[in-house]
Amino acid sequence: MTPIEFWFDFASPYAxxxxxxxxxxxxxxxxxxxxRPFLLGAAFKATGMQPLTNMPIRGDYARRDWARTARGLxxxxxxxxxxxxxxxxxxxxxxxxxxxxxxxxxxxARHVFALxxxxxxxxxxxxLVLDIAAGAGADAAALAAALDTPALKQxxxxxxxxxIARGIFxxxxxxxxGEPFWGAxxxxxxxxxxxxxxx
Amino acid sequence: MTPIEFWFDFASPYAxxxxxxxxxxxxxxxxxxxxRPFLLGAAFKATGMQPLTNMPIRGDYARRDWARTARGLxxxxxxxxxxxxxxxxxxxxxxxxxxxxxxxxxxxARHVFALxxxxxxxxxxxxLVLDIAAGAGADAAALAAALDTPALKQxxxxxxxxxIARGIFxxxxxxxxGEPFWGAxxxxxxxxxxxxxxx
Numbered sequence: 001m002t003p004i005e006f007w008f009d010f011a012s013p014y015a016x017x018x019x020x021x022x023x024x025x026x027x028x029x030x031x032x033x034x035x036r037p038f039l040l041g042a043a044f045k046a047t048g049m050q051p052l053t054n055m056p057i058r059g060d061y062a063r064r065d066w067a068r069t070a071r072g073l074x075x076x077x078x079x080x081x082x083x084x085x086x087x088x089x090x091x092x093x094x095x096x097x098x099x100x101x102x103x104x105x106x107x108x109a110r111h112v113f114a115l116x117x118x119x120x121x122x123x124x125x126x127x128l129v130l131d132i133a134a135g136a137g138a139d140a141a142a143l144a145a146a147l148d149t150p151a152l153k154q155x156x157x158x159x160x161x162x163x164i165a166r167g168i169f170x171x172x173x174x175x176x177x178g179e180p181f182w183g184a185x186x187x188x189x190x191x192x193x194x195x196x197x198x199x
Numbered sequence: 200m201t202p203i204e205f206w207f208d209f210a211s212p213y214a215x216x217x218x219x220x221x222x223x224x225x226x227x228x229x230x231x232x233x234x235r236p237f238l239l240g241a242a243f244k245a246t247g248m249q250p251l252t253n254m255p256i257r258g259d260y261a262r263r264d265w266a267r268t269a270r271g272l273x274x275x276x277x278x279x280x281x282x283x284x285x286x287x288x289x290x291x292x293x294x295x296x297x298x299x300x301x302x303x304x305x306x307x308a309r310h311v312f313a314l315x316x317x318x319x320x321x322x323x324x325x326x327l328v329l330d331i332a333a334g335a336g337a338d339a340a341a342l343a344a345a346l347d348t349p350a351l352k353q354x355x356x357x358x359x360x361x362x363i364a365r366g367i368f369x370x371x372x373x374x375x376x377g378e379p380f381w382g383a384x385x386x387x388x389x390x391x392x393x394x395x396x397x398x
Contacts, residue, residue, distance in 0.1 A: 043256075048249075048255065049257075057246050058248075058368050065381075072398055167256055169256045169257050179267075182264075185382070188387060
């Protein structure tokens with residue numbers, strides 16, 4: 001059975017909520033989850049969108065909805081002062097760590113989300129990202145040396161281009177047996193899709 | 200108990216799905232539903248959005264998602280050739296009919312949605328809108344005479360301005376005890392919100 005692809009930008013609050021819920025859905029159907037950070041800003045250029053928090057009216061709704069969603073899930077939520085921020089350091093770090101071990105990379109990603117949206121920390125700060133990587137069991141010194149290499153930059157760029165080429169325009173975005181689902185609030189639909197074997 | 204406000208544009212496929220599902224949620228909590236058509240294009244001007252079908256990548260996803268959602272609900276779906284169309288005639292007709300009787304107006308609205316997105320009919324056609332009105336039990340001759348009057352134009356304009364002033368930027372959009380919910384896929388969250396008495 002193919003894994004559920006979980007595409008996201010580390011700067012996306014809805015991806016934080018998706019990350020907290022996708023495993024339960026996947027486990028119910030004996031599916032693995034492949035985590036795929038990408039740079040949502042590049043997709044926004046392709047679709048003519050911009051970050052929700054920068055949009056009139058929609059930004060106000062989003063802030064209210066994030067806080068409400070967190071209360072509903074009984075998880076902490078604090079929007080970082082620098083939101084929407086560029087998530088390139090965390091995303092590059094993820095792919096570096098994943099080259100060594102996918103589970104370590106996922107553990108790293110969870111910690112990034114928890115600190116970013118649970119505590120409102122600034123994960124554009126390289127020192128913090130390296131700390132998180134070390135805490136997740138990755139080699140922080142090797143990561144520090146790799147962060148600005150052309151190979152790692154290209155790895156993230158390739159994932160972002162893959163996302164856009166496959167029609168991924170938002171975060172989180174799930175691909176299940178080739179079927180695209182946009183938004184954390186579509187996880188119940190994914191659950192039903194897997195239960196019914198599609199429709 | 201206050202009714203659930205159901206704001207929508209008659210040209211919105213997601214509103215069609217919302218219209219087919221909102222009653223069940225409302226009935227479970229002994230709530231009435233107040234139907235409130237408005238012109239989404241005016242809200243788009245305020246937020247910098249445009250119709251989904253006109254957006255690169257997002258439009259392709261939307262078309263796939265509408266067809267899939269319809270199959271999942273076992274309801275017919277056919278996107279009219281003229282989509283996205285201006286829904287001003289149907290929306291004005293709704294408010295004219297509602298002045299006489301709200302239940303008749305809701306019946307009219309259901310027929311509009313069924314013909315528009317079940318059969319792909321063109322409800323910018325006044326003759327069709329008058330037929331639907333007559334079929335719902337409204338006075339079609341009186342409606343025909345009223346459609347272009349300043350009073351009816353103003354009634355719709357006022358609702359659209361009210362929507363934007365209240366932060367309504369999409370379709371469908373629900374207000375439940377003052378709490379805003381955007382999207383037909385938030386009906387399960389509304390259900391839970393009403394069950395728990397908010398959170």
